Amino acid sequence: xxxxxxxxxxxxxxxxxxxxxxxxxxxxxxxxxxxxxxxxxxxxxxxxxxxxxxxxxxxxxxxxxxxxxxxxxxxxxxxxxxxxxxxxxxxxxxxxxxxxxxxxxxxxxxxxxxxxxxxxxxxxxxxxxxxxxxxxxxxxxxxxxxxxxxxxxxxxxxxxxxxxxxxxxxxxxxxxxxxxxxxxxxxxxxxxxxxxxxxxxxxxxxxxxxxxxxxxxxxxxxxxxxxxxxxxxxxxxxxxxxxxxxxxxxxxxxxxxxxxxxxxxxxxxxxxxxxxxxxxxxxxxxxxxxxxxxxxxxxxxxxxxxxxxxxxxxxxxxxxxxxxxxxxxxxxxxxxxxxxxxxxxxxxxxxxx
Ligand code: PMP
Numbered sequence: 001x002x003x004x005x006x007x008x009x010x011x012x013x014x015x016x017x018x019x020x021x022x023x024x025x026x027x028x029x030x031x032x033x034x035x036x037x038x039x040x041x042x043x044x045x046x047x048x049x050x051x052x053x054x055x056x057x058x059x060x061x062x063x064x065x066x067x068x069x070x071x072x073x074x075x076x077x078x079x080x081x082x083x084x085x086x087x088x089x090x091x092x093x094x095x096x097x098x099x100x101x102x103x104x105x106x107x108x109x110x111x112x113x114x115x116x117x118x119x120x121x122x123x124x125x126x127x128x129x130x131x132x133x134x135x136x137x138x139x140x141x142x143x144x145x146x147x148x149x150x151x152x153x154x155x156x157x158x159x160x161x162x163x164x165x166x167x168x169x170x171x172x173x174x175x176x177x178x179x180x181x182x183x184x185x186x187x188x189x190x191x192x193x194x195x196x197x198x199x200x201x202x203x204x205x206x207x208x209x210x211x212x213x214x215x216x217x218x219x220x221x222x223x224x225x226x227x228x229x230x231x232x233x234x235x236x237x238x239x240x241x242x243x244x245x246x247x248x249x250x251x252x253x254x255x256x257x258x259x260x261x262x263x264x265x266x267x268x269x270x271x272x273x274x275x276x277x278x279x280x281x282x283x284x285x286x287x288x289x290x291x292x293x294x295x296x297x298x299x300x301x302x303x304x305x306x307x308x309x310x311x312x313x314x315x316x317x318x319x320x321x322x323x324x325x326x327x328x329x330x331x332x333x334x335x336x337x338x339x340x341x342x343x344x345x346x347x348x349x350x351x352x353x
Pocket of ligand 1: 085087152207209219220
């Protein structure tokens with residue numbers, strides 16, 4: 001007797017990057033921020049009253065929603081919070097798509113969780129190839145038959161960003177389709193669609209505390225959009241988990257997003273180092289599309305991505321590699337501190353020599 005469902009037996013789950021949180025590795029494989037979270041967040045963590053954990057947290061994370069709304073320039077009714085932006089993105093599938101209707105559309109090279117979510121929720125989907133190797137083809141996406149889109153901007157794992165005037169033109173051109181804009185890495189680009197949500201009821205922007213706020217370990221993400229879209233997400237959440245964001249997480253993330261000054265400085269450090277690291281990789285002969293995220297997508301003419309990944313791992317540096325189609329030639333390298341990146345460069349020189 002097989003007790004598993006056809007779904008549990010058949011689905012290919014998302015594979016997260018290796019979490020070998022072993023001090024030996026220089027860990028540049030899951031796009032975490034190399035700097036600590038805001039001191040304001042650390043203070044909340046230190047001073048948190050453990051007896052509060054006796055009680056369930058605010059089910060809709062209202063205090064955190066207020067803090068996010070304030071920082072993003074929207075009303076709290078336009079904000080939804082979840083356990084990582086992965087959870088928010090997951091809930092978008094049953095909230096906005098039907099199994100027997102027109103499905104979701106996304107790029108063939110993008111965040112691979114979209115496909116897993118679509119399969120998990122039984123939502124049909126279509127993929128659109130990138131153009132000129134690295135770029136999202138918005139005009140081909142516009143003419144795809146679908147009910148809505150998932151667009152990672154900047155895209156993963158390429159790091160390529162679409163400027164705001166182009167994303168706005170796209171959203172405006174598909175008024176009857178929902179556009180879920182996954183802005184996990186947008187703070188490293190500064191072309192967010194959040195200011196457009198008041199104008200376009202078909203736009204939902206999804207963001208995270210995991211990257212620019214250095215809080216991947218807290219697991220918190222959020223969506224910003226028209227109140228009807230947000231209400232749909234709440235209905236889905238309440239069919240699944242009443243309290244997805246724990247009390248400590250709500251308090252810490254509210255403090256982090258309130259510290260705009262620290263956030264701006266931390267983002268600037270990563271952006272500056274991204275440009276330096278890209279220059280070093282180009283000098284070593286790598287092809288590296290211009291990145292607007294906190295990672296670089298790099299291939300070398302003489303060495304496969306798998307070989308570079310494996311040799312770097314032997315040398316104590318973890319990067320991300322996929323043994324799949326177009327991705328096979330590349331490694332995705334998270335921008336670290338200048339010291340971490342110097343180790344990476346030194347090891348790459350050794351491997352290439
Ligand atoms: N979107 C993209 C494009 C990502 O790369 C990631 C990180 N794996 C996420 C969303 C999810 O991030 P989190 O669940 O940590 O908010």
